[in-house]
Structure formats: C-alpha cells, structure tokens
Amino acid sequence: MxxxxxxxxxxxxxxxxxxxxxxxxxxxxxxxxxxxxxxxxxxxxxxPPGPIRFSWPLRMTQQDIQFDPYVLVVPVGGTVSFPNLDRVRHQVYSFSRGNRFEIELYGRDETRTHTFRTPGVAALGCNIHDQMLAYIRVVDTxxxxxxxxxxxxxxxxxxxxxxxxxxxxxxxxxxxxxxxxxxxxxxxxxxxxxxxxxxxxxxxx
The missing domain is CATH 2.60.40.1120 (Carboxypeptidase-like, regulatory domain)
Known part of the structure; x- marks a missing residue:
C-alpha cells in the first residue's frame, strides 16, 4: 500500500x-x-479522473427580464441554480440537443435548479418573455x-x-x-x- x-x-x-x-x-x-x-x-x-469544479458560481439569474450571465460555463454533472429576482414569473427552457429541459413557471425570490449531464450547449429561453436569451456551455475538461x-x-x-x-x-x-x-x-x-x-x-x- x-x-x-x-x-x-x-x-x-x-x-x-x-x-x-x-x-x-x-x-x-x-x-x-x-x-x-x-x-x-x-x-x-x-x-484527470474525478469531478470537475470551477471557481465561479453555477448560477443563471433572471433579473430585469433578462438572464445573467449571458454565457455560463458549467462542468458535466454540474447543477445550475436559476433564481428569479424579477417581480414577474418566468418559465425557463432549452430545446438544445442533449440538454433539453424545462422549468415550470415560478415567481419572485424563488429558485429552481437543473443538472447538466451532457457536454455541449444549452440555449436558454423563457416561454413568457421571448427577448430573454442566454447560453450554458457544458464542458468535460x-x-x-x-x-x-x-x-x-x-x-x-x-x-x-x-x-x-x-x-x-x-x-x-x-x-x-x-x-x-x-x-x-x-x-x-x-x-x-x-x-x-x-x-x-x-x-x-
């Protein structure tokens, strides 16, 4: 040993x-x-084997009817939080291949999460506000x-x-x-x- x-x-x-x-x-x-x-x-x-971790928060905020940040880098297996800081409700989704998901309507000061398991891109939108657009880049390095x-x-x-x-x-x-x-x-x-x-x-x- x-x-x-x-x-x-x-x-x-x-x-x-x-x-x-x-x-x-x-x-x-x-x-x-x-x-x-x-x-x-x-x-x-x-x-190297083992989980990948980054120094920045895995967080995609909704505020002023937009996502922040515009681009977020996330490791495979990372769980992203989606806090809603607006006074209106949001319904976050992605139709991107390998990273499809949808978070049902939720309101101010509420947070939902999603775990990303496939390398690639998740282009984010909101079913209520078409102008909202952001990207999560899921990486395996x-x-x-x-x-x-x-x-x-x-x-x-x-x-x-x-x-x-x-x-x-x-x-x-x-x-x-x-x-x-x-x-x-x-x-x-x-x-x-x-x-x-x-x-x-x-x-x-």
Missing part, C-alpha cells in the same frame, strides 16, 4: 512539473477582443474559461504535450459556433491568439 501511494505521489508530482500556464487571446477579424468566448483545452494525455472584455484568459497547469484548443461563441461563424486547433503546451508559459468571424447570427434555441 505504501509503495502504491508513493508511486501515485510521484506521478502527480511529475505531472505538475510538466504542466504550464496557457494564455489564450480571442480576437475578431478586425483584431478586437471578443467577450463571452468559451475557451477549452483537451490534453492528448487525457483528463477542467481547463475551461470564458473570456472577459479583454478577450484573454489564462488556463493554469495544463499538462505539457499535444492538446486540442477549442473556442465557442454564440456568434462565431462555423459549424456548431466552434473552432478548434491542435497546439503544443510546454512547461513554460505559452500564448495562443485565435482570430475568427464573430458576425454570425447568434445561435438560437
């Missing part, structure tokens, strides 16, 4: 020693930063973030070696509103700049 624990510890230390921080910069065709792009990295060596206004994210401790870098955005032109690139991650800090056409019509429910 002690030998097994020692081997596991050595493996973990070796993996940590050969991991680097990756900065990803997302830009549109004119070179401007893109907000709300979901950046994911899938190392060729695989994803711990190396995932959403770009802020700067268009830059830093993914910490990505295993060195070959990996697939993916960018998703509701207005990214292309199949599934996604683009991918094979990259090589090194133990030293690295940077990738991704440019794309973000003028497509937003993905709909």
């Amino acid at each position: 002690r030998l097994l624990l020692a081997l596991l510890m050595m493996t973990a230390l070796a993996t940590a020693a050969h991991a680097g921080d990756l900065t990803v910069s997302v830009r549109d065709a004119a070179g401007r930063p893109v907000r709300d792009a979901v950046v994911t990295v899938h190392p060729a060596s695989g994803i 711990p190396w995932a973030m959403k770009t802020p206004v700067s268009g830059d994210v830093v993914l910490r401790g990505v295993p060195a070696g070959s990996a697939t870098l993916k960018i998703w955005h509701p207005r990214l032109a292309g199949r599934g509103n996604e683009m991918s690139r094979t990259i090589t991650v090194t133990a030293a800090a690295g940077r990738q700049t991704i440019s794309g056409d973000f003028t497509a019509r937003a993905a709909v429910r």
Whole structure:
C-alpha cells in the first residue's frame, strides 16, 4: 500500500512539473477582443479522473427580464441554480440537443435548479418573455474559461504535450459556433491568439 501511494505521489508530482500556464487571446477579424468566448483545452494525455469544479458560481439569474450571465460555463454533472429576482414569473427552457429541459413557471425570490449531464450547449429561453436569451456551455475538461472584455484568459497547469484548443461563441461563424486547433503546451508559459468571424447570427434555441 505504501509503495502504491508513493508511486501515485510521484506521478502527480511529475505531472505538475510538466504542466504550464496557457494564455489564450480571442480576437475578431478586425483584431478586437471578443467577450463571452468559451475557451477549452483537451490534453492528448487525457483528463484527470474525478469531478470537475470551477471557481465561479453555477448560477443563471433572471433579473430585469433578462438572464445573467449571458454565457455560463458549467462542468458535466454540474447543477445550475436559476433564481428569479424579477417581480414577474418566468418559465425557463432549452430545446438544445442533449440538454433539453424545462422549468415550470415560478415567481419572485424563488429558485429552481437543473443538472447538466451532457457536454455541449444549452440555449436558454423563457416561454413568457421571448427577448430573454442566454447560453450554458457544458464542458468535460477542467481547463475551461470564458473570456472577459479583454478577450484573454489564462488556463493554469495544463499538462505539457499535444492538446486540442477549442473556442465557442454564440456568434462565431462555423459549424456548431466552434473552432478548434491542435497546439503544443510546454512547461513554460505559452500564448495562443485565435482570430475568427464573430458576425454570425447568434445561435438560437
């Protein structure tokens, strides 16, 4: 047993020693930063076992007759809360393949939840208010973030070696509103700049 624990510890230390921080910069065709792009990295060596957890709250608020945030990144198996802070009732739903669900009408200061079990996208709407639109990106990797206004994210401790870098955005032109690139991650800090056409019509429910 002690030998097994020692081997596991050595493996973990070796993996940590050969991991680097990756900065990803997302830009549109004119070179401007893109907000709300979901950046994911899938190392060729695989994803560590165990549940994936993120530092941000898994929460999609309804306030002022809109969803907040516009894009939310959620791990597979993550349970999202849907608090209603409006004075009117909402009925949240998604018809997206693999992530279909519906939450019946509920009122102010009430909260409902839903667990997302399939990687992909859930385009959200409200049966009462057609103008409400948001997206939940369900991911199966711990190396995932959403770009802020700067268009830059830093993914910490990505295993060195070959990996697939993916960018998703509701207005990214292309199949599934996604683009991918094979990259090589090194133990030293690295940077990738991704440019794309973000003028497509937003993905709909």
